[in-house]
Amino acid sequence: MPEATPERPYHHGNLRTALLDAAERGLREHGADQLSLRDLAREIGVSHAAPRRHFPDRQALLDALAVSGFARLDAGLRTALAEAAEEFPARVRATMTAYTRFATENAALLELMYSSKHRPGAERIVEAAEAPFRLMDDLIRQGQAQGALEAGDPERIGIVLFATLQGIATIINGNIVKPELLDGLVETAVDQFLRGARPLG
Amino acid sequence: MPEATPERPYHHGNLRTALLDAAERGLREHGADQLSLRDLAREIGVSHAAPRRHFPDRQALLDALAVSGFARLDAGLRTALAEAAEEFPARVRATMTAYTRFATENAALLELMYSSKHRPGAERIVEAAEAPFRLMDDLIRQGQAQGALEAGDPERIGIVLFATLQGIATIINGNIVKPELLDGLVETAVDQFLRGARPLG
């Protein structure tokens, strides 16, 4: 006998996605600490044990958020690059702006993304992080090919650039420096990078 | 009637300090998430409600850890600078090394230090963070006075330098890049900074 009000079918259909969506909202609004599996289940309208079918434990949910965070970051950087001009400085500027934009608009998520530690199961996160790192790597190689950058291990240079962005975002997100300084800091960082890594002579 | 075994006097004497010490060990060994007030109380040998006399809630304990973290970081940077030579590049190198050393040896603590958000009560943390920032600021001014750095807002330059260090540490701690790259990254960052921020001509 089918229920008269089929609003909540026994099988939700895509609980996993619903959980991730709700979790991301909760993460943004109340932080990772306040994120409760039971809360999410209530909000979605399933029983408290339902999430377990899709995420073996709380950490798995957080890890999944981190992975999707890196994917979204990568996508953001790529579209920014696609829309940027051909000259190397413009491309660097576009990438850096896109990164810090993502990082400050998704502060809590960013923390999750870099809190992997060596915990078992974090390989997925490290894997997901590779995409944006490769992008940065390619950018550096391109700059070297255009003669805008000195020769040298492109990976190392790319990581330092990446780190600078990440550091600026962390300091802003941590409220250690005033948010309105963001643009100026990025500008300074870009200038110094372009000057510091250009070929001598 | 005094107890026959006065091993645990009613008043612990310095529970607050004992809690902070135990918390820092726990933080280092098992991470902030696993830190439990009741666990700490058990470990120290007081009742589960005793910590409440010294920290109104769990977050207050974590905040206190963050504050003392900044103090220790500041102290570390100052001793490193005191032992460094007079030339500006050597001083920069010493500072950067000291920072990343502290940051990688206190990974979980570092996360706490920068996770302040705008949560009420975080003012203490922001305040504590000012000391190392001022130190960085002074260093930059010194470099400008020695003619090793271009003119320009020393605060902004100092923050970018600080951010770079913080970013490198985060990426290493997050296991995104291999730890053995640390020294090389710092070296690259120092070189780029000195080249990127020196006066033109």
Added chain:
DNA sequence: CTACAAAGTAGGCACTGACAACTATGTTGT
């Protein structure tokens, strides 16, 4: 249509942070 896998439910357990009420100890004024 029947067997089975997938997805959700119900209930329970140990643990946690926060709170209230009470008690032991240290300190201070008279």
Added chain:
DNA sequence: ACAACATAGTTGTCAGTGCCTACTTTGTAG
């Protein structure tokens, strides 16, 4: 010396959480 008070502990309780086990409902394949 001692009463009054502040400080720093104690026990007990509560709601909430993550995780686990056992059970039920639904979808699907043989």
